Amino acid sequence: MLPKAHLVFSKLKINLLKIENTLACTLGFQQHPPLDFNIAQVQNKSFPEPKTLTKLSLKELFDTSILWAAPKGRKTLEKRQMNRYGFKDQVWKMLMPRTDLTVCNTCGYTHHKKTLCGNCYAKVKEETTKLQDKIVAALGLNPVDKEVVVLYKGEKENASDEFYKTHKVIEVEAERPPWFSKNLLQKTTQKPSDSTDVKPTELG
């Protein structure tokens, strides 16, 4: 009851104030609000006149408008949470820390555990494609019957004539990259073995 009475009293008070104000204005005790507050009106037809809204009946409304589908029922909390966050082992929408990354031992970049390091691989791939282009251009369409060896700048002095006969040597004018180990050449510069062991048959 109390709040209602309070409302009624406040309304009465506002109305009484209004009446007092108008009486004071008409009797000359108080001036009207100053003319500066009035809006200056310009006689200009360019202002569009407000359209008069025609009220449609319910039947006309249904006939003339397109009605979109809207949710009819309440979604359960479970459903809403599933839509928002997903399900842990199937579709998990929350941001989770990656635990499948590791640091490359060679360069220190981070990469996925199952894959090669991206930084190292980019370097290797660039050098590899360069060498591949050189080798393919040098071999051409001739039958390939010798092992291909790549010698960088300053390395062909060490190779013997025998080595040149048994291998197809591709010479590269650039220096050997410091990360490309020279040990790879050790096997190929060895002398051919003179063992007479016979290979056993049917081993696959």
Add this chain to the structure above:
Amino acid sequence: MANQAEVTKLVSRLKIPILAKHRRLRNPEGPQGRVKKIRAIVTALFKYERIEVYHYDGDEARGYAERLISDAIRHGDTHKETMEMADYWIEEKNLVHKLFKVLVPRFQNTSSSYTRMLNAPIPHATPEDSHPHFRSVIELRGNPFPPLIQSAVDNRLLIQNVLLEEAKKEYRAAKYAEIAQDLESRANEKSDASSETREDTAEDESQPK
């Protein structure tokens, strides 16, 4: 059963895992397209010795390349069926020479597989083994290119190892100081005890019997 041939002698035993059922490698051309794709990959592998392809295609073609090399080692270039197979699967015919004259001597004494397959780096996505667009690098072993994985790595200068080394030094220094202090205190105790015993004996001697 006695007359039945041993299966291991009919077909080369490969040193890589092979699926029980082949992959279909679905494409608009059907099974012929699959064969075409595998032929292209096998040819490229023998030509370039290191290629990067989609994992599914590459893994499928890898077995064919291994089988070709294995058969070439087993039967040599005078075996008709092996030569026909090589002629079919290798599109560029100068590489047939390479198979018998270069790859057979290279691999005839190896105990491991002839090819190697590694997962190519994926920058932003999560690689999943089942994903068909997951790329792999296949290479013939003993190729002249820089190694994909550096075996002997000098990682002394990695920040973790530098810090660990310093921590080890500090720990050792602390331990040595502790041991030195211990020895010193022991020596002091010994000297004190010996002096006491000497005094005792002196007292004993001084006392009249």
